[in-house]
Amino acid sequence: MTTAAPTSRPTAATHEVTNQAPPLTGHDAADDPVLTEGVRREGADWHLDDLHRFGRYAGSEEARTWADQANRYEPELRTHDRYGHRVDEVDFHPAYHSLMTATVGAGAAGSAWADERPGAHVARAATFMVATMLEQGHMCPVSMTYAVVPALRNAPELAKTYEPLLTSTVYDPGLRTPTGKRGLLAGMGMTEKQGGTDVRANTTTATEQADGTWRLRGHKWFTSAPMNDLFLVLAQAPGGLSCFLVPRVLPDGSRNTFRIQRLKDKLGNRSNASSEPEFDDTVAWLVGAEGKGVxxxxxxxxxxxxxxxxxxxxxxxxxxxxxxxxxxxxxxxxxxxxxxxxxxxxxxxxxxxxxxxxxxxxxxxxxxxxxxxxxxxxxxxxxxxxxxxxxxxxxxxxxxxxxxxxxxxxxxxxxxxxxxxxxxxxxxxxxxxxxxxxxxxxxxxxxxxxxxxxxxxxxxxxxxxxxxxxxxxxxxxxxxxxxxxxxxxxxxxxxxxxxxxxxxxxxxxxxxxxxxxxxxxxxxxxxxxxxxxxxxxxxxxxxxxxxxxxx
The missing domain is CATH 1.20.140.10 (Butyryl-CoA Dehydrogenase, subunit A, domain 3)
Structure with missing residues (x-):
């Protein structure tokens, strides 16, 4: 007995796609009357051409793809190398670096502090808003880099060394000697597990050394962007709670002690690494007066x-x-x-x-x-x-x-x-x-x-x-x-x-x-x-x- 070969059946015409909105790409994200009118009103109309240029980038299909990839392929912590040495590094998907390159390059980080034109901080704010429309996670290190400059000026010698690099428009990732890089990113270490907002309950200690530096010992609870170059950190000195500058890499090129215990498993903001660093004989420099850290x-x-x-x-x-x-x-x-x-x-x-x-x-x-x-x-x-x-x-x-x-x-x-x-x-x-x-x-x-x-x-x-x-x-x-x-x-x-x-x-x-x-x-x-x-x-x-x- 033979079996007849099955006959092909016509494809059912049930999968025609209609009445769906196309992806929102290929547009100028800064093409917004509320935004542009505000920029003019607050004194940065000279920035509008650059803002629209950045807006076209932020609305592009390529940039939107990067934003999606940076959140789907999350940062990964490497505490040790293959030989067992502590490295405490965080690896990011290339899309994250692409976002950072564009946003820092557009002046959304610290560059406004080096721009003498009236409205420079308004121009930076508008760029920051458009970049946030694209992807929020990479804006954390961008924001902290902007914010660190006025605080660091409480230590004029440190500001003289680092401010020109914090105001750069070059994104230069990787743990290297800060003064050998083309641009720096900054972070902040305030909260601890026992205190949170109550930073005066912090237990991280600071001990002054004969050479004028300090040594920190303690554990921070929520420190974002741990691959940044510099951090302002609160610690208890003999004179009270004080503010210190902690570089990931010391001036001689050696790694400072910045042990990343783990990365936080967060609700959102997945492209941004948030960590718990441990300080143990960590080298730091005092910023501002002792006891006036807050x-x-x-x-x-x-x-x-x-x-x-x-x-x-x-x-x-x-x-x-x-x-x-x-x-x-x-x-x-x-x-x-x-x-x-x-x-x-x-x-x-x-x-x-x-x-x-x-x-x-x-x-x-x-x-x-x-x-x-x-x-x-x-x-x-x-x-x-x-x-x-x-x-x-x-x-x-x-x-x-x-x-x-x-x-x-x-x-x-x-x-x-x-x-x-x-x-x-x-x-x-x-x-x-x-x-x-x-x-x-x-x-x-x-x-x-x-x-x-x-x-x-x-x-x-x-x-x-x-x-x-x-x-x-x-x-x-x-x-x-x-x-x-x-x-x-x-x-x-x-x-x-x-x-x-x-x-x-x-x-x-x-x-x-x-x-x-x-x-x-x-x-x-x-x-x-x-x-x-x-x-x-x-x-x-x-x-x-x-x-x-x-x-």
Missing amino acids: RTIIEMVTMTRLDCVLGSAGHIREALAQAAHHTRHRSVFGAKLIDQPLMRNVLADLGLESEAATTLGLRLAGAADRAQRGDSQERAFLRLATAVSKYWVCKRQPALVAETLECLGGNGYDEASGMPRLYREAPLNGIWEGSGNVNALDMLRALTREPESLEAFRAEIESASGADARLDAAWRELKNHLSLTEDAPLRARRVIERAALVLQGSLLVRHAPAAVADAFCASRLAGDQGLAFGTLSPGTDFAGILQRLPA
Whole structure:
């Protein structure tokens, strides 16, 4: 008996792909009116050509592929070489190095400190935001390198040696003698397992040597980017908690003792290695006065908190761009998603949040730039406004990213969309450099110890006085809550939230289109907003807001 050969069957035509948004690549990530208007307003319009050049890189398919690879192929720790010698090195995927080369080369690290042009720190801030839109993990060493410069200036001889390399635009990885490299990256070692935010509970000790150096012994709990070249570290000296400079490689070319116990297994920020280093007779140099370590390193913390605001604003903008792109291409019930009334409400509400965050972040960068040039009023404003902004913008990031992910539906829950990575990154800036409680209490500290910061904050708000009755009413209410009564710590979160909203409202009333300012004041200041995004009132100028969304 023979069996007939099977006959071929026609391919079923069930796999035609329709109604899917194309990947968001091949665009200029800096082509955003909110960003570019802010850059001009804060004095860095000379940077726009370079910013758009970097934006085209950040929107390219190649760069987006690098961002994905750097997170899929995570850093790996090598504690020993094949012969058993300690090496304490971290290996990164080549994509990570490509990201670092481009971002450092574009001036997002320390180069602003060597640029005498007014607006240099604003230019750097805008570049930082666009780089964050691409990939957040590699921005940690970039941020710390920027932030270390003002703190290191408390040791003029050390600054003279290292600052020219910290302000370089050359990414030069690898553990080698610092002065033999073309560019340096810096990090920070503050927290320990028993104290966390309470750094005065630190147990790492510092002992002075006859040659003027110090020796550290102890264990740090969360030190990111351990392959950086230099670290500012807190340790207990005989005179109290002090700040020290710790190089990975000593001037004679030998390895300093920097034993990496393990890398943290983190929720997100997977491309960035975060470690637990152990110091044992580790060579260090004192930075600032002995016993004044917190005062010294707080200059670094202030700048990294600014970067938390910028990073969150950039991250928010990227999530919004992905949602807007999807809804412009996806159709449902016979119309594009972006034309459906309820989706328009959601996107407009998200757009308000993003514009407020971006505008505020660039205002802080402008204040930082002018403060570095001797403007005491701007320095005072920055002191209070940084704490307020860091609290609020970082708090809003997770909620907004979750809503943008939902705009993509099931597609947004798929790793291939990139949205899950954005979602995992979203809580980071709210924790890094001080959680919400830390910044709320820091606001109270500024109000108590530096009353000039409140006066500068007041002047900023009242520059919009009379422009919107809802803003004026919110400011009157806030002033009553800023009085430091016994229950001030208990009320601190409510107060800092209102302070942030009033500050954002003042900025938008002065600088944003009427559609944006009106909807923000109605929803955020007058209470006409639900608990979720997408609850703006029917009288909102949705078209005016939606035309401000990133492309």
